Amino acid sequence: MTRISAAFLPLTDSAVLIAAREKGFAAEQDIALDLIRSESWATLRDRLVYGQVQAAHMLAPLAIAVTLGLSQHPAALSAPFKLSVNGNVFVMGTAFAAALDPDIARRIGDPIATAHDFAGAIGLYRRKPVIGIVHRFSCHALLLRYWLGYAGIDPDRDLVLRVLPPSLMGAALEAGEIDGFIAGEPWSTVAVQAGLAEIVMVGARVWQRGVEKVLAMRTGWMEDNAEVVDRLLLALDRAAAWCDDPAHHGELAELLSRPDYVGRPPEAILPTLTGRLVARPGDASVEVPATILFHREAVGFPWRSHALWIYSQLVRWGMAEPSPEAERQAADVFRSDIYRRALAGTGAPMPGASLKVEGALSEPMGVGSHSAGLVLGPDRFFDGRVFDPADIDGYLAAFRR
Structure with missing residues (x-):
């Protein structure tokens, strides 16, 4: 063996x-x-x-x-x-979250409006919010930057990003060392269940898949x-x-x-698996399909x-x-x-290509593969942009306009 x-x-x-x-x-x-x-x-x-x-x-x-x-x-x-794919959740402490849309389902379901709400809340806050990230080179941090950048927020200017292990985020939030964090589950759910935070953004709603x-x-x-x-x-x-x-x-x-x-207990882990997230202490769950796949x-x-x-x-x-x-x-x-x-030879659906245009699918679509039956799910970015790997320069230039 x-x-x-x-x-x-x-x-x-x-x-x-x-x-x-x-x-x-x-x-x-x-x-x-x-x-x-x-x-x-x-x-x-x-x-x-x-x-x-x-x-x-x-x-x-x-x-x-x-x-x-x-x-x-x-x-x-x-x-x-x-x-x-997916599986990240961004939470903020309850004091900061009070400045956002109180309708949690709408807050999660409309990341464009919530990004602008977040930008406005920064202006009302007593200092630059301190946001915990798990690593500088993480999808968590890149998605956070992508999402907030849409609303004109420069994370390096308007926020303090602090690197912490995901399992320590809740303790740092409780101690007042950070005002919120983005991490892989179950740590956001743990913070919500402890009454420390509310969900602000779900990664699966910023970039599907x-x-x-x-x-x-x-x-x-x-x-x-x-x-x-x-x-x-x-x-x-x-x-x-x-x-x-x-x-x-x-x-x-x-x-x-x-x-x-x-x-952590199963009840902290199941919400992500089932796509039924408890976004605020004591609230009913919010349906977020494909929270993690x-x-x-x-x-x-x-x-x-x-x-x-x-x-x-x-x-x-x-x-x-x-x-x-x-x-x-x-x-x-x-x-x-x-x-x-x-x-090869297992019958597993296999894409026929190794690259695709990211963000182009709004509905499930069957695609060419080396075996029958491959359907790709929606992969939209929340802002409607698409990423063509053959034109990275043009993609980046569009952010500078």
Whole structure:
């Protein structure tokens, strides 16, 4: 049996790795999967870069940033599998949230109006709001910037962004060290259930089917262990299908609630899985379809256009210098070729292309694939923009007009 160590953070979107181990999908592929819990993304990054683990549940932008040499320890990383899309929630303390639309369903359902409300509330606040983010190079931070930028907010001028591990966000909010935070679930739900915060924005309403966590590996190790990688991806694909089945959500929440995994009660984990979020203490739940997805619509497929959207935002916000080489390196982190190799012959719906125009689908649509039955869900950005990976310069120029 092949032993593989994988690092993860205590988050709902670690579910696929946990299910692969606990439900036997890894063992079926003759893999002994050891899961190493980390509390911060910096620690997880270092464990992967320095070879303490072979794989990691990683922020998609962090994998790209490490490869581009933007993070502390440069290394060539590859992501042959996406572990989830969506799953982020932005909350603010109840005092700040009182200045926003009191109709929670409308607040969540209309991110354009809420972005403008948020901008107005900043002007009324006693100081620059301090917002917790889990890492500079995270989809959480990039989505927050994208959303607030629409309303004319410059996060580097109008806010203080403070990096904290997701599991410590609630304590920091309670202590008054931050005024709100954006993090992967269940930590926003935990803060709401504790009476500390209200939901302001849900990532799934800013970018439907937005990229989130990936399975990251050191590129050299991945290429030297092709047969092992293929078996691991087969196990993860089966685990992802199990996680996405509503019939398993109760059991999955129980698995994740164990102290060595997420360590929070099932009732804090289930809302994200079911898409019924409690947005304000004591309120009824709000329906947010596709709050998090693990498998359907070929979620696991690493679209190179997702990687290039991340690259575009790193350039937009001055975190990366644009160049043809950096653009190529960023796209190459997402290894759709490895995904295709591993799942070939399984009958899994497989996109026929590796890039697509992001934000163009407002309704589910059948697309060309190497097997029948692939339907992609809506992938709209809240502001109606589309991202064409063939015209990154034009896309970025539109933000400067």
